[in-house]
Amino acid sequence: MIGRTARTTTARTTFVTVLVLAALAASAGPVDARAAIAWPTQSSGDRGTDVLAIQYLLRARLAGSSAALPPVDGLFRSTTDTAVRAFQVARGLPPNGIVAWATWGGLIQRLGRGASGDAVRALQVELVAKVRAPIAVSGSFGAGTEASVIAFQRHTGLAQTGVVDTTTWRTLVWHYQLPHFGSTSLCDYSVGNGAANWGTAEAIGSLQAVGRSIVALGYGRVAVGDVSFELGGPIPGHVTHQVGLDVDVRPLRRANDQCSIAGTTWRSSAYDRTATRAMILKFRASAAGHVKLIYFNDPILIAEGLTTWHTGHDDHLHVRFCEASHPLATYVC
Numbered sequence: 001m002i003g004r005t006a007r008t009t010t011a012r013t014t015f016v017t018v019l020v021l022a023a024l025a026a027s028a029g030p031v032d033a034r035a036a037i038a039w040p041t042q043s044s045g046d047r048g049t050d051v052l053a054i055q056y057l058l059r060a061r062l063a064g065s066s067a068a069l070p071p072v073d074g075l076f077r078s079t080t081d082t083a084v085r086a087f088q089v090a091r092g093l094p095p096n097g098i099v100a101w102a103t104w105g106g107l108i109q110r111l112g113r114g115a116s117g118d119a120v121r122a123l124q125v126e127l128v129a130k131v132r133a134p135i136a137v138s139g140s141f142g143a144g145t146e147a148s149v150i151a152f153q154r155h156t157g158l159a160q161t162g163v164v165d166t167t168t169w170r171t172l173v174w175h176y177q178l179p180h181f182g183s184t185s186l187c188d189y190s191v192g193n194g195a196a197n198w199g200t201a202e203a204i205g206s207l208q209a210v211g212r213s214i215v216a217l218g219y220g221r222v223a224v225g226d227v228s229f230e231l232g233g234p235i236p237g238h239v240t241h242q243v244g245l246d247v248d249v250r251p252l253r254r255a256n257d258q259c260s261i262a263g264t265t266w267r268s269s270a271y272d273r274t275a276t277r278a279m280i281l282k283f284r285a286s287a288a289g290h291v292k293l294i295y296f297n298d299p300i301l302i303a304e305g306l307t308t309w310h311t312g313h314d315d316h317l318h319v320r321f322c323e324a325s326h327p328l329a330t331y332v333c
Contacts, residue, residue, distance in 0.1 A: 037174045039104040040200055041323040044097060045288040046076040048205025049129040050173055054099055056122035057107040058083045063118070065090070072121075074205065098324050104173070111164040115141040123164055123172075127152065129201065130175045176230055176244045179204050185211030187221045187259035189250065193236055199227040200244040203321045206287040207247055213282045219275040220256030222249055225316060245321040245331050251276045251296070265314040266298035273300060276317075280306045283319055290333055292322035 042050050052074040059069045067086035070079050084103065085095040091106045099107070109119040120141045127133035133148035146162045153160045156171050164172075176198035181188050185208055188197060199207070204227075211222040225248035228241050240246045250258045251266065252275035258264065264271055280301065284291050295310040295318040296302075302309055307317070322333040 037170055038327055039099075039101050039170060039173060040202065041325045042076060042099040042202070043324040044076050044078075044081045045290050046202050046205075046323075047074055047209065047287065048201035048203075049074065049125060049177060050201040051076045051080070051205070052125050053122040053173065054084070054107065055080055056118040056125065057109075058087055060109065060118040060122070061087055061107060062090075100325055104170075105166070108166065108169045110166075111141055113141055113143070113146045113162065120145070123149075123169075126172050130172060130177045131155065132178075176228060176232065177201055177204050179207055179211075179224065181224075183221070184215055185221060187223050189223050189225055189259070189262065191225055191237065191248075193226055193229075196226040196229055196235060196241070197224060198230045198232075198244060199247060200321070202287065202290060202323070203227065203245050203247055206283065206290070206321065209286040210279060210282045213286070214252070214275070214279050217275075217278060218256075219252050219272070219278065221259050222252075222279065223258045224249055240320070240330075243326075243328065243331060245323075247319045247321070248316050249279070249319065250316055251298075252279060263315055266296070266301075267314070273298065277301060277304075277306065280317070287321060290321050290323070292320040292331065292333065294319050 040050055042054060052072060055070045055072045058080070059072070062069055062083060067083060068079065070083040081097040084097050084099055087107070088095045088103060093102050093106065111120060111123055116139055118139065121137050121139045124135055124137040124145060127135060127145070127148045128137065131152055135144045135148050149164055149168065150160045150162045152172060153168060156175070158168055158171060178197055179186055207224065214220070214222050226235065226238065226241050227247050228244045229235055232242050232244055235241045251264055252258055252272045253261060253264055253270045254272045255270065276298070280294055283294065294307045295313040296307040297309050297314045298307065301307045310318070320331070322331045324333055326332050
């Protein structure tokens with residue numbers, strides 16, 4: 001959380017507003033401004049649903065070629081980087097290993113009922129993660145997948161065709177997702193903004209990985225505050241948290257009860273610096289090269305170069321993720 005100030009207007013906010021209004025009006029047709037929704041840039045060090053979709057799409061596009069196929073593990077490591085570069089060379093794109101607009105556009109395929117294969121699996125993992133679609137990742141585009149596509153199109157104000165064209169792909173990949181809260185990774189705490197736990201696939205994938213690691217270390221679950229609203233946009237009490245890449249979490253406590261006890265600061269005797277340091281290191285390792293900054297006012301951790309001071313951040317950490325390219329410079333790695 002960063003203190004309340006005058007709202008910053010961004011291009012993404014404009015698109016989000018259009019999407020929300022379209023959804024509320026139950027529009028049956030596409031909205032012109034939706035064409036400017038940005039693909040989420042993915043590159044080495046990223047993880048999560050969008051990486052998993054990229055891996056399936058690469059396998060579909062590179063099948064039968066001499067290029068090595070990437071694993072489908074949701075981790076953008078050297079094997080995926082190599083496959084992306086091979087695909088970019090084949091398409092005449094700069095072989096930089098970064099999946100941005102042009103590469104996404106080449107990877108996706110128009111899909112409809114009766115389609116099958118890894119491109120359909122890419123679609124299904126996105127639907128399951130982003131909107132909790134009740135379907136299996138089977139690689140078969142049947143009635144259930146079609147119904148889930150239509151439901152998503154209805155929810156976001158797109159034409160309800162059941163066909164996954166470029167606009168539907170882009171809107172789905174752009175759409176945020178919720179973390180899974182449970183006994184083995186994360187818990188939720190609210191600061192009055194309701195369901196504000198939506199984040200990019202990159203942010204949520206990293207958050208869940210950190211939660212699992214911290215529980216495994218015996219420090220208890222990671223307590224998650226605001227991330228963003230489902231479609232981004234202004235959020236009360238924050239200047240940021242509008243683009244799904246800012247995550248608030250509580251510092252860890254000696255009793256591992258951060259999920260139930262609020263208000264712990266770095267000055268408190270209940271504060272566990274060792275555990276909190278471990279959590280910070282896990283965030284940086286889980287999204288190597290994709291953590292822009294971490295606000296938290298513990299002077300020891302600041303002196304160690306792990307966090308940065310910012311007013312209002314005595315009782316929670318603010319983790320900002322970043323991408324190789326982004327419409328806002330604030331979120332460029």
